[in-house]
Amino acid sequence: MNSQYHSGVERRPVFLPRSSLQALFTVLQQAGYRIYGPTVRDGAIQIDYLESPDALPRGVTNDQQPGHYRLQTGDSQRLFDWNHGPQALKPLCFAPREVLWQEQMEPHGFQRTLPEVTPTAVIGVRACDIAALLIQDHHFELEMRPDPHYQQRRERLLLIGVDCAHSASTCFCASTGDGPALGGGYDIGMAELEEGFLIWHQSEKGEAITRQLALERADDAQLEAMLQASDRAAKEQQRQLPGSDALQHLYKRLEHAHWDQVAERCLSCGNCTAVCPTCFCYQVDHEMALTGDAAEMVRSWDSCFSPTHSDMGHFQVRSSIKHRYRQWLTHKLAGWQVQQRRIGCTGCGRCIAWCPVGIDLTQEVTAVLEEGSLDV
Numbered sequence: 001m002n003s004q005y006h007s008g009v010e011r012r013p014v015f016l017p018r019s020s021l022q023a024l025f026t027v028l029q030q031a032g033y034r035i036y037g038p039t040v041r042d043g044a045i046q047i048d049y050l051e052s053p054d055a056l057p058r059g060v061t062n063d064q065q066p067g068h069y070r071l072q073t074g075d076s077q078r079l080f081d082w083n084h085g086p087q088a089l090k091p092l093c094f095a096p097r098e099v100l101w102q103e104q105m106e107p108h109g110f111q112r113t114l115p116e117v118t119p120t121a122v123i124g125v126r127a128c129d130i131a132a133l134l135i136q137d138h139h140f141e142l143e144m145r146p147d148p149h150y151q152q153r154r155e156r157l158l159l160i161g162v163d164c165a166h167s168a169s170t171c172f173c174a175s176t177g178d179g180p181a182l183g184g185g186y187d188i189g190m191a192e193l194e195e196g197f198l199i200w201h202q203s204e205k206g207e208a209i210t211r212q213l214a215l216e217r218a219d220d221a222q223l224e225a226m227l228q229a230s231d232r233a234a235k236e237q238q239r240q241l242p243g244s245d246a247l248q249h250l251y252k253r254l255e256h257a258h259w260d261q262v263a264e265r266c267l268s269c270g271n272c273t274a275v276c277p278t279c280f281c282y283q284v285d286h287e288m289a290l291t292g293d294a295a296e297m298v299r300s301w302d303s304c305f306s307p308t309h310s311d312m313g314h315f316q317v318r319s320s321i322k323h324r325y326r327q328w329l330t331h332k333l334a335g336w337q338v339q340q341r342r343i344g345c346t347g348c349g350r351c352i353a354w355c356p357v358g359i360d361l362t363q364e365v366t367a368v369l370e371e372g373s374l375d376v
């Protein structure tokens with residue numbers, strides 16, 4: 001049996017019976033956390049406020065294919081047998097639309113106020129989405145100019161990760177090194193077994209919660225089942241991304257004919273950037289009241305597929321769909337290696353499942369990098 005069960009976790013996980021999940025919720029609530037996690041809404045797994053474990057998706061599995069996402073419900077008691085839905089952790093720290101500050105004319109000028117943020121615990125977070133959050137941290141918490149809105153939410157976040165026991169056909173986190181077993185960056189880790197959960201902590205914040213639970217010793221068979229489940233999930237994956245060295249060659253393939261073929265299919269709808277847990281582009285608008293004594297600074301998600309994203313006033317840098325798709329892929333997979341010290345993809349596969357025309361970045365990038373391509 002491994003002495004190290006997960007990356008950076010030396011201690012032996014312990015067992016939380018299925019019937020004790022409510023106790024975890026109670027401890028979190030008593031510690032002042034609002035609990036968010038997976039629940040079924042509008043035919044998909046969504047991250048939402050959870051009053052109790054009853055709202056978790058019991059017996060739910062999913063079928064994900066390019067341009068296709070469907071849930072199925074069976075008799076199983078398992079709560080985490082699905083793969084992620086369209087939403088990752090991104091909206092919890094980097095909201096799709098938020099008022100950065102409001103200004104009201106006072107006798108001595110405008111006053112700025114930051115919104116209140118409640119401590120939030122998120123249960124059921126997957127390894128690829130934690131890896132994506134760490135990329136967002138790098139972007140929004142840069143030492144020289146940290147974003148106070150992001151930082152405020154991030155500091156109040158407690159993450160309860162869960163190993164993936166299955167992969168969807170769109171998953172390829174094993175090839176990016178971001179899953180399916182939990183890596184780093186979470187507070188409490190869990191793995192689901194038929195009879196309950198293995199549980200461990202990775203931070204002091206997490207330990208403050210787990211030490212209040214009545215936990216049992218996990219036997220060797222349970223630990224083996226945990227390791228086998230994530231191993232099976234990795235072997236199930238049908239897609240993969242080329243390695244980061246190969247991806248750097250994307251910038252030598254800017255004139256490859258395949259960009260035109262993708263552009264014929266791409267609708268430039270921006271779904272892929274909206275569901276992507278690592279995309280961080282936004283626009284900021286200063287909205288003034290007609291009375292002239294109040295204003296709001298509003299931030300909303302933007303996308304490199306939006307025609308205005310590259311608008312310089314008198315011309316658009318990327319006026320065609322071909323140029324927008326090429327920008328998305330080359331920046332995310334090659335440019336980010338310089339800016340973020342890693343590729344901007346954690347293999348979650350959302351952009352494949354939620355693309356209305358089923359464009360699959362693993363196939364597109366392989367076609368662009370293939371031998372015999374036109375180098376510039």
Ligand code: SF4
Binds near residue numbers: 265305354356359
């Ligand atoms: S790749 Fe798909 S999801 Fe992304 S903009 Fe094009 S059509 Fe929309």
Ligand code: SF4
Binds near residue numbers: 275344348349
């Ligand atoms: S590029 Fe696609 S597969 Fe990669 S992290 Fe973003 S949504 Fe997931």
